Amino acid sequence: MSKPRSQTIRIFLPSGNPRGIRKVERTSNSNIRLIEIPRTDLHLFYEMKEAGDMGIYFLVGGNQLYIGQTMDLSTRIKQHDKTKAFWQRAFIVVLNNDFRTLDHLYCLEKTAIEHAQAAGRFSLENGTAGNTHRHLHDSIRSDCENIFDEIDTLLAVLNQDFFNEKQKSIVEVEALLEATAQFEIHPAQENSSKDNINEYSIPNTWTGRTITVFCRSRDKILRGKGLFNVETEQILLLEGTMIYRKISETLSSGWREIYQQWLASNFLADSKDPDYYVLQSAQLCTSPSMAAALVLGNNRNGWQYWRTERGLTLDEVYRKK
Structure with missing residues (x-):
């Protein structure tokens, strides 16, 4: 991960409720937009333009975490709302136009799963370790390293720490x-x-x-x-x-x-x-x-x-x- 640098982060409250849906992104040179969604506010998310986008997502509840990727966030989250009971909040990462490819999705999902497994802070509910069969160009890997650093930063702004190992007793x-x-x-x-x-x-x-x-x-x-x-x-x-x-x-x-x-x-x-x-x-x-x-x-x-x-x-x- 790169060394910390000064940056400005913008948090937008679509409904005006600080405990409701929150959109977080850098004010300049942003690769992504991170959206925090309480499960009780999913109906509001489905009305947002990002609901039909592609991206990766994190479902969190207690000490359980699920990481996934999809070409249609609304459809996939609706499926998880019916089949997965453990989660209370979703954190959705929408990529900007330059990075909306399957290669970026698969690489980011796998990278996030590996870092979450290594950190050991949550019980990971994924049945797989992510896609392992794609041969990625070096430029894709470089893109994803930068995007993952940005995801980690924006999650930290929302007090979410999925990827850093828990302090030992x-x-x-x-x-x-x-x-x-x-x-x-x-x-x-x-x-x-x-x-x-x-x-x-x-x-x-x-x-x-x-x-x-x-x-x-x-x-x-x-x-x-x-x-x-x-x-x-x-x-x-x-x-x-x-x-x-x-x-x-x-x-x-x-x-x-x-x-x-x-x-x-x-x-x-x-x-x-x-x-x-x-x-x-x-x-x-x-x-x-x-x-x-x-x-x-x-x-x-x-x-x-x-x-x-x-x-x-x-x-x-x-x-x-």
Whole structure:
């Protein structure tokens, strides 16, 4: 996800009721319009021009969440109103004219499902993980990355947090610290033991203030270990890091190329886990998200997935200040 930037958000109340339908969008360079609809106000939404548009949507009730996409929002929401009892509010994302294609819909739906699953804040009611059979052009993926960032921002304006991992309790953090004890190392520039540095094949060019960070997969098993450079925001993946074998087609072409280079250069070896390779030497990643994607095999917000020794995310320590 891109770094926060200043922007102006407009909230429009079609009925004048602040607890009713709300339309939210950026005042400039907006790719989407987000509409919040209480279930009791669906009849009002059906009268709006957006009701016949294509888009993706989120149905929310308690700790349950359903994510979908459709070419006709009115028809699909009416179906869910008859068949799904759990939800109380719908959040509908209408794309602007430049992005009204099936490819954009499928990519956004799948991206949203993956991020919601990774965050684990809600019980996801989807029966599938989204469309996995479309071969998307890089420009479509780039569009969807920007649109997804905008969706996340507009949802946050409405106090909806579907995609960020829930803050852990003290007990959970202590458990994480105990589990990561076996991975404890010191940043190269702060360690005078040459043998320890060589053990992890840390390059001499790695300089700057760093901290040790860890990355877990969805099954909560620690997979990645690295050094985060506070000044450059790079991550040096350390020897012994686990790398998922099945790289997603939605991963950027540049990152997939790096993965293939690692394979060709014998940087990756078989491990005891058949789903993962093990990294044979330290490798530099230009961002936390690149490092998380290469470890876990799919696009991830690395600022949420990499954690410090105290169990805090990089986002909590270095961006939410």
